[in-house]
Amino acid sequence: MGRYIFQRICQGVVVLLAVSFICFLIFRFTGDPVLMLAGKYATQQEREQVRIAYGLDRPFYVQYANFLGNALKGNFGKSYISQVDALDTILERFPATFELALTAIFISLSAGVLLGVVVSIKPKSLVSRLIMAGSLGGISIPTFLMGILWVMLFAVYLEWLPPFGRGETVQIGPWRTGFLTLDGLKHIIMPALTLSGYQLAVILRLTRAGMREVLSEEYIKTAWSKGLSPFTVIVKHALRNVLIPVVTIAGLSFGELIAFSIVTESIFQWPGMGNLLLVSIFETDHPVIVTYIMMAAFIILAINILVDLLYAWLNPKIQYN
Amino acid sequence: MKHKLVTLIIAAMLAMPGLALAKSDLVIAVDSPPKSMNPHSYNSDANLSYMANFFDGLLQRPAPEGRLAPALAIEWTRKDALTWEFKLRKGVKFHNGNPFTAEDVKFTFERMKDPEFSKFLNIANSIASIETPDDFTVVFTTEKPVPWFAETMHQNFIVDKESSLKRDSGDYNTKPIGTGAYKFVEWVKGSYIRMEANPDYWEGAPVFKTVEIKPITEDSTRFAAIATRQAHILSGVPIPMIELIKKNPAIEVVSRPARRAIYMDIGNKPGTPFADVRVRKAIAMAINEDEIVSTVMRGQATPAAQVPDTATIGYDPELKRLPYDPEQSKALLKEAGYENGFEITIAGPNDRYVNDKQICEAVARYLARIGLKVTLDVKPKSIFFDELSSNKHDFYLIGWMDGSYDFGRSAQLLLHTVDPDKGMGVYNGAMYSDPKLDEMIAASSAILDREERKAALQAINKKSVEDIAWIPLHYQQDVYAVSKAANVIFTPRPDMWIVAKEIKR
Numbered sequence: 001m002g003r004y005i006f007q008r009i010c011q012g013v014v015v016l017l018a019v020s021f022i023c024f025l026i027f028r029f030t031g032d033p034v035l036m037l038a039g040k041y042a043t044q045q046e047r048e049q050v051r052i053a054y055g056l057d058r059p060f061y062v063q064y065a066n067f068l069g070n071a072l073k074g075n076f077g078k079s080y081i082s083q084v085d086a087l088d089t090i091l092e093r094f095p096a097t098f099e100l101a102l103t104a105i106f107i108s109l110s111a112g113v114l115l116g117v118v119v120s121i122k123p124k125s126l127v128s129r130l131i132m133a134g135s136l137g138g139i140s141i142p143t144f145l146m147g148i149l150w151v152m153l154f155a156v157y158l159e160w161l162p163p164f165g166r167g168e169t170v171q172i173g174p175w176r177t178g179f180l181t182l183d184g185l186k187h188i189i190m191p192a193l194t195l196s197g198y199q200l201a202v203i204l205r206l207t208r209a210g211m212r213e214v215l216s217e218e219y220i221k222t223a224w225s226k227g228l229s230p231f232t233v234i235v236k237h238a239l240r241n242v243l244i245p246v247v248t249i250a251g252l253s254f255g256e257l258i259a260f261s262i263v264t265e266s267i268f269q270w271p272g273m274g275n276l277l278l279v280s281i282f283e284t285d286h287p288v289i290v291t292y293i294m295m296a297a298f299i300i301l302a303i304n305i306l307v308d309l310l311y312a313w314l315n316p317k318i319q320y321n
Numbered sequence: 322m323k324h325k326l327v328t329l330i331i332a333a334m335l336a337m338p339g340l341a342l343a344k345s346d347l348v349i350a351v352d353s354p355p356k357s358m359n360p361h362s363y364n365s366d367a368n369l370s371y372m373a374n375f376f377d378g379l380l381q382r383p384a385p386e387g388r389l390a391p392a393l394a395i396e397w398t399r400k401d402a403l404t405w406e407f408k409l410r411k412g413v414k415f416h417n418g419n420p421f422t423a424e425d426v427k428f429t430f431e432r433m434k435d436p437e438f439s440k441f442l443n444i445a446n447s448i449a450s451i452e453t454p455d456d457f458t459v460v461f462t463t464e465k466p467v468p469w470f471a472e473t474m475h476q477n478f479i480v481d482k483e484s485s486l487k488r489d490s491g492d493y494n495t496k497p498i499g500t501g502a503y504k505f506v507e508w509v510k511g512s513y514i515r516m517e518a519n520p521d522y523w524e525g526a527p528v529f530k531t532v533e534i535k536p537i538t539e540d541s542t543r544f545a546a547i548a549t550r551q552a553h554i555l556s557g558v559p560i561p562m563i564e565l566i567k568k569n570p571a572i573e574v575v576s577r578p579a580r581r582a583i584y585m586d587i588g589n590k591p592g593t594p595f596a597d598v599r600v601r602k603a604i605a606m607a608i609n610e611d612e613i614v615s616t617v618m619r620g621q622a623t624p625a626a627q628v629p630d631t632a633t634i635g636y637d638p639e640l641k642r643l644p645y646d647p648e649q650s651k652a653l654l655k656e657a658g659y660e661n662g663f664e665i666t667i668a669g670p671n672d673r674y675v676n677d678k679q680i681c682e683a684v685a686r687y688l689a690r691i692g693l694k695v696t697l698d699v700k701p702k703s704i705f706f707d708e709l710s711s712n713k714h715d716f717y718l719i720g721w722m723d724g725s726y727d728f729g730r731s732a733q734l735l736l737h738t739v740d741p742d743k744g745m746g747v748y749n750g751a752m753y754s755d756p757k758l759d760e761m762i763a764a765s766s767a768i769l770d771r772e773e774r775k776a777a778l779q780a781i782n783k784k785s786v787e788d789i790a791w792i793p794l795h796y797q798q799d800v801y802a803v804s805k806a807a808n809v810i811f812t813p814r815p816d817m818w819i820v821a822k823e824i825k826r
Contacts (some may be wrong), residue, residue, distance in 0.1 A: 031703030035710060039364045039440030041730065043744025046442040047710075053436040082357040083437070083494045094512060144504060148541050156548050164537060164547035166512055176509070269537045271511025279538070284671070284703045 001312075008308070010300040012193040019297045022069070023290045024064045033080055033284045054080075067290070076294075077287035081280075086287040090273055090295060095175050096166060097265070097272030101257035103192035108199035109250050117239060120215065131204070138201030147194040147267035154190060162187050191268040195261055199253050203246055210242035244314065248307055255303035259296035302320025345515060347809065349819055350546045353556030354536035355514060358497040359604055360478035360506070361432070361439040365525025366724070371534065374516060375416075376478030376499030379407050379426070379459075380471065384823050385577070387632055387726070387815040389472065392422065393500065394459075397566035401765055402466040403449075407474075409457040413523050415481040416504045423453035428482035430461070444473050468774060469727035472634075476724050478744055502527045502822035511536075526824040534819065547572060553807035558800040560621050560675060572802050577625050577813045579797040580630040581722035582707045583674055585684065586666075586735075586791050588715045588751030594663045595715060595751075600742060601789035602643070603653035604716075607691045608684055609645045610794055617679045620794040627786050628721055628731065630796060632815055634771075635778030640786055642793070643753075650691045662692035662730070669718035670702035675797050681718050709750035711724035713737065717750065720797070724816070728778040732762045736785055753790045 038050040051057045055066070070077065076086045115135075119128045141213035155163035167187035170180045178184030214220060215238055223233045269275070273292060280288040312318045353367035360372040381392035394407040413421040432438050433445035447467045452460040463470060488496075497505050502524065503516035513535045520526045535552065537543040540559035547555040558566060558574065567574050567618065572731050585608075589599055594600045610624045624641045629635050643699050652659060673676040678699045685695045697703075698714075708714060723731045738754040739746035745759075746752075757780065765777040785791065803811050810825040 029704075031701070032707040032710070035706050036703075037436070037440065040444035040724075042440075043443065043733065043747055044741035045744055046446060047481060049442065050436045052684070081363065082360060083359065084357075084491050087490075089510075096511070127588060151542065151545050154739045155545050162551060163549050166553070169509070169512075214483070265585065266539050267542060269511070269539060269542050270510065275511050275538075282703075294371075 005305070008305045012298075012305065015301060016294060016297055017068075020067070020290060020294055023293055024060070024067070027286050027290075028060065030281075031284050033286055037080055037283055038289065040180070064134060068105050071294070072214045074264060079280075079288045080285045081283050081288075086291040087295075089288055090276065090292055093271060093273040093276050095177060096270060097258055097261055097274060099271060100188065100191055100195060100261060100265070100270060101254060102255055103188050103193040103248055104261075107192055107196040109246075110205050111196075111245065112200045112203030113207050113239070113243075116204045117211060117234060119204070120208045120211035121234065123212070132208075135201040135204045138197045138204075141197070143197065143263045144195060144267055146197050146310065147191070147264055150194055161190050163190075167273055170172070187270040191264050191270050194267070195257060195264045199250070199257070200252075206246050206249060207242060210245065211238060214238045214241050248311065251303060251307045251310075255300040259299055333687050345529075345531040347529040347532045347554075347807075347821065347824065348533045348535065348552045349532070349554045349556065350537050350543055350552035351555075351819060352536070352538060352543060354538065355509065356465045357494050358390055358508065359438065359494045360480065360497065360499070361441050362494065364440045364476070364724070365815070365820060366816050369724075369816075370820075371514060372478050372499075373495070373501070373818050373820045374822070375497040375501040376480070376689070377413075377501055378477050378479065379409075380474040382475045382726075384812040384814040384818070384820070388593070389475070389726075392475070392476070393426075397471050400460075400668065400771060402769060403463050405461045405463070405470050407459045407461075409459065410523060411457055411800040413500050414521060415484070415500050416498050416519065417481065417484055419481050421479070421500055422456045423459045423482075424456075425482045426459045427451045427480045429477070431465070432480070432485070433477065444470075444477065451687060458530050460631055468766055468768070469725040472725040472727045490596055503532060506531075522823070528826050529821060529824065532821045533720075547802045547804065550804055550806065553804050553809060554811055554819075554824070555802040556799075557765075558802050560619055560800070563619065563621065563800060566802050567577070567640075571805050573805055574800065574802055575811065575813060576621070576798050576800040577815075579629070579722070579799045579817065580624050580794055580815050581674070581720050581797050582628045582630060583622075583677075583680065583718065583720045583795055583797060584625070584628055584791045584793045586717055586719055586749075586751045586753075587789065588753050589750055589755070589790075590715065593715060594657070594659055594665075597657045597731075598789060599653045600659060601792075603650040603657070603691065604688065604693075605643050605789055606653070607650040607687045608792065608794070609687060610642065611645065613680060613683050614795055617676050617683055618783075618795065618798075621675070621798040621800060623798065625795050627782055628735070628791060628793055629728045629782060630722070630815075633723065633728050633731075633774050634727050635732075637779040637782050640787045642781060643710040644749045647687075647691050654691065662694055664694045664696065665716060666671065666696045666698050666714065667716055667718070668698045668700075668705065668708070668714040671699045672707040673705075674718075674720045675701040677718060680794065681740055684718070693774075707801070707805040712750055712752050715751050718794075721747070721748070721752075722816075729762075729765055729774075729778055732765075732778070732781050732785075736781070736790055737762050755784075755788065755790070756791070758784060758788075 034051045034056055036049050038047045079086050081090050113133050119131050122128055151163050155227055165187060166178045167183035168185055169178045170183040171175045178188055222240055223237050226276045265272045265274035266278050277292045355371045356363045356368050362378050377392045379394040380389050383390055393410055395410050397407045400403055408422060414605050415421060430445055430448055430451055433441045448461055449464045450462045484498050502519055502522045504519050506515040506517050508514045513533050515533050516528050518530045537546055544562045545557060546552045553622050566572055587595055589596050614622045614624055624642060626640045652766055667681050669677055669681040681697060683700050685697050689695050733745050735748045736758060737745040737758050739752055740748050761781050768774040800814055801813055
């Protein structure tokens with residue numbers, strides 16, 4: 001087991017190295033940050049002065065080696081734009097993204113499983129057919145369209161929910177939370193619904209498939225014939241056996257929700273990391289972009305390893321050797 | 322541990338009604354987030370707009386015309402070609418209580434030379450020395466004549482020497498301390514900036530006690546913000562949604578011609594078809610600008626005959642646009658020996674100016690109609706401007722607005738032959754070159770008399786238009802939406818800055 005964990009961590013380090021290297025390669029084709037750094041009226045000489053001041057005159061491999069050396073010490077450089085530490089800039093936005101992803105995964109898990117069970121019990125009913133059609137929409141309608149439709153409906157026409165932002169927040173130590181105010185909760189509903197759309201549909205379909213398989217098993221028939229209540233049969237006997245793959249998928253997608261909530265965040269002006277990434281790309285702010293991508297890769301890798309380990313712990317039949 | 326957490330949560334809950342009441346008197350939604358709270362970190366108008374509330378320059382440009390007016394300096398004179406003297410206002414205090422003196426001015430301009438703190442290298446490096454004969458006089462001596470020196474003084478915000486030296490860069494870049502009409506309260510990145518009135522402001526305390534500026538980058542979301550009354554004023558109304566907003570009886574649309582001109586830059590490299598002025602003229606006359614304004618820009622633009630705007634020294638009211646005449650274009654091409662056309666690439670950014678990509682597409686259609694073989698090459702601004710600086714394109718769309726209100730600097734950067742050693746022609750990506758024009762530009766810098774200088778700049782402007790060194794298309798229109806319920810008097814500025822002290826009730 002220990003050997004397996006060690007192997008996975010080694011693989012992870014290689015992946016992070018590759019990710020950072022690819023970032024640096026791509027930067028060579030995404031525009032020259034000096035143009036932005038030197039300001040609008042700078043002459044060619046002033047641009048060169050800035051290029052040297054930021055070490056951008058040095059060859060590609062030297063810049064990359066410097067970055068790696070500093071990154072090992074936990075220093076990811078300063079944002080070109082704000083001149084503030086790049087990692088701090090991103091971490092400051094982390095609570096907003098984390099709370100959004102958490103709410104979204106909560107919605108997709110609870111609603112997905114519930115609807116999945118409903119659909120599997122009465123697959124031929126009108127309600128089930130409607131839910132299944134809706135889930136197809138959840139998978140195929142792009143997030144940005146979904147988000148704009150929500151805003152038009154609930155904010156502009158019905159005026160039930162605020163159209164953008166995080167609302168009033170409360171600062172507790174380093175964490176700024178929107179969960180503790182009514183205004184904050186109102187603001188999170190639409191973005192979380194938008195972000196959860198795809199995962200909800202996936203979890204619904206997974207639950208349905210699993211339930212239909214399990215419901216035809218012999219032991220369920222036995223349970224029915226024992227005269228147990230429908231709730232006991234469906235929830236305790238059937239659903240329990242379906243949940244393991246569902247929870248695994250939810251866990252894996254949680255990392256993705258944190259790392260790739262970019263579209264949702266920009267539609268709702270959600271002050272999270274995705275929003276920051278978009279602005280940074282627009283402004284060729286390389287230190288922030290590379291730090292963000294490294295962090296996203298790190299989160300996804302860590303969650304993957306964690307899920308693998310949990311799997312082995314939940315199901316002793318699985319062994320990593 | 323558990324108890325502590327519960328206490329914290331209860332405390333936070335109790336604080337809720339208080340927070341809900343803390344809504345600002347005035348909420349403004351804008352299209353661009355602040356980059357930094359260091360007033361010299363970024364010289365785009367989008368960032369200066371925030372800074373103008375916390376800081377003052379030596380001079381200012383109040384709405385609506387933006388004429389130069391006293392601010393931290395009460396008078397200024399150009400003593401000779403190189404020397405500028407500013408007399409400073411007495412009794413002004415920074416937000417931290419420190420008195421404002423000539424030392425702060427000297428410190429500010431010296432700090433602006435450091436690339437780590439400043440993107441104002443151009444103006445700062447032009448200064449050779451700064452003298453402070455007394456606490457309220459500053460004398461600048463420039464390296465070369467810089468006729469527009471005072472014209473930029475509304476952009477160079479003065480910082481407090483004592484606290485700036487003491488604070489680390491993280492603090493300095495996030496918590497502004499200036500002399501401005503508003504004191505900084507809170508910046509939650511990506512959400513809002515809150516500020517409160519400075520009761521001791523030298524112009525008198527501003528009308529609105531608390532102001533909140535919210536950046537919203539997504540067009541449809543910004544529209545939703547004003548439609549749902551989440552903001553009192555909205556700057557950067559998305560053009561496709563103007564009709565929708567005008568239909569709303571609760572919202573008033575305010576617009577004014579912007580200073581920024583959009584133009585097609587064209588070169589005259591020997592050996593290319595563009596070297597012949599008849600070809601350049603043919604291209605200019607093939608573009609139906611009125612149609613671009615009415616269809617692509619939905620009426621939100623004014624056709625331009627020249628690049629500087631009316632407020633700029635060097636603007637020439639006599640200049641007229643060439644007429645739209647594709648037949649004449651074809652005749653000119655034939656005369657120049659390009660009866661069968663030639664290959665032309667139209668380059669441009671697709672994320673920088675209002676409908677930039679669509680304008681390029683329209684120009685491509687017009688040029689195809691007079692028989693040119695057109696290739697379209699639009700791309701994100703970060704890549705486009707990089708290619709521009711390596712002179713990759715002969716014909717491209719670009720926009721320009723000079724913060725100095727003086728055509729002299731524009732001419733040096735955009736028209737002068739590319740000459741890195743002299744710092745000329747940085748944005749002359751198509752490498753237009755005319756020794757006569759270069760001479761005129763060089764000569765204009767040394768003229769001290771304002772009227773004489775204006776005439777010299779007008780002559781440069783006129784020559785550039787007549788020789789078709791560029792093809793002006795239009796001035797953009799700045800569009801704002803104001804919620805009628807908010808009961809505010811809002812006058813847009815030529816530079817699009819949101820200066821809260823100028824907003825009245």
